[in-house]
Amino acid sequence: MENIGSFIDMIFVTAKAWILALLGQFLPVWIVVLASIVISGVAILCLGPVIMMYLTLLERKVIGRIQNRYGPNRVGIWGLLQPIADGIKMFTKEDIVPANADKLIHLLAPIMTVVPALMIFVVVPFGRQMTAADLNIGFLYFIAVSSITILPIFMASWSSRNKYSLLGGMRTAAQLISYEVPMTLAAVPAIMMSQSLSTNTIVLTQAGSFGLNWFIFTPWGIVGFIVFFLCATAECNRPPFDLPEAESELVAGFHTEYSGMKFALFYMAEYMNAFTLCGIAATLFLGGWQGPFLPSWVWFFGKTLALICIMIWFRGTFPRFRVDHLMAFAWKFLLPLTLVNILLTALWQFTSASAAWLFSIMILAAMLYMLVKLNRVFVPEKRNYVLAD
């Protein structure tokens, strides 16, 4: 039983080692090293689009259920072939480029937007020994690469020569810059406690007995996790933070002027970002692949998919934010909360367990009360429209 468990746990690692051993018998060492990189790379390059395809299906199904309808169910059993049909449709569609568009940048933007989304997959720890590249600056790499995602959106919105696109681009910039700050600060406690930026080490420090010593089971962990998850939702432009592409206001925001496969590339990047952000959130606070009984990669994918389902649930439930509310929420509520949370983590480190629980909950409650009081909703006075009456 024990053996079977560990075999399934390490099945992908073993498969890779087996292929490499096979190659090593009749090829020089440097090719084997190269092959090791290529295998991980190809696995990620295949995983990204496949995940994206089936996330769209999952999202349509779940949203359908929330809205009391079936969702796609015509193509294949349970609509399982729907993403492939969508892909064929996207490929055969006409690619329309506006006459006044900046052709080169209009072409580059959708390509550039997929690159950082795929690059983040490199540091996501999918399971025990299943991080493609265990960089010692793993988390910093993630933050740095995800900060590039703003540029392609800008390129798309600027090169389209369309005012709706431009408005979408401006909103994106404002939103992504604002939410990046609390997102990074929310993750700081997890890094402080694991004393490492490497995603793999962060997961390893959450082992404990039964692999259940997750950071979310501490007061600073749960606050950090909630803030991080909200910011992650904002970072990948998902509802209720989907102002950059608000359909009812801006047609489709920055990708108004895109059609066919270029449009699909934006969607692909968005869904891959949603997946990696949920994966990183699970890594930082939910113990990554740690967990009792089940194989490590099952735990990782289970946690990540659970977080994605929460994102979809958000989409089906909440109305969209107003721009000023969005900004106020990031700067006046999340940012002070994360700063207090960092101090709290330091306190947690240096006090005994029970006292730390008491202190932290008291401080957090006081802080929350104060922030809610300070962030009273501003209601503008009622305006009288002379000609409308």
Add this chain to the structure above:
Amino acid sequence: MAAILVFALGVVTFRNLFHCALCLAAALIGTAGIYIALQAEFLAGVQILLYVGGVITLVVFAIMLTEHLAGKTVRQNNAQSLPAIVGLAGFVTALIALILKTPWPVTEAALKAKTSAMGLGEALMGTYVFPFEVISIVLLAALIGTVVIAKKDAPEERP
């Protein structure tokens, strides 16, 4: 290296401000590549995070706010190119002379010492804590100054 130079040239020669900004971004990413080649991964990460993620985004934001500039093309050089080139040549010569004169401490110990995030953190919080704090205060002052300048005066009370 060559790519960085090409993009850097693009920054100063393109007639469209937005293209220049994108070239600058590419050049900065290339610089991060050099840092990685020199095994300073932390510096590379910070370079991309701050310059590409922060500074370039703000530059592009500013360009977007002045939309009439984004569409039009602007000449980037004027009649003073020649004095500029002379000045630049002088500066580059001085720089090269300085680089050649400086005794770079390439020792076994320095080569072996691996810069890690932990080491950097200890240095910032220990040895260099005073400069670090001074920079923080300067930045804070700048921040408050910006807010004061950008702040609109409170609207007068309506009678």
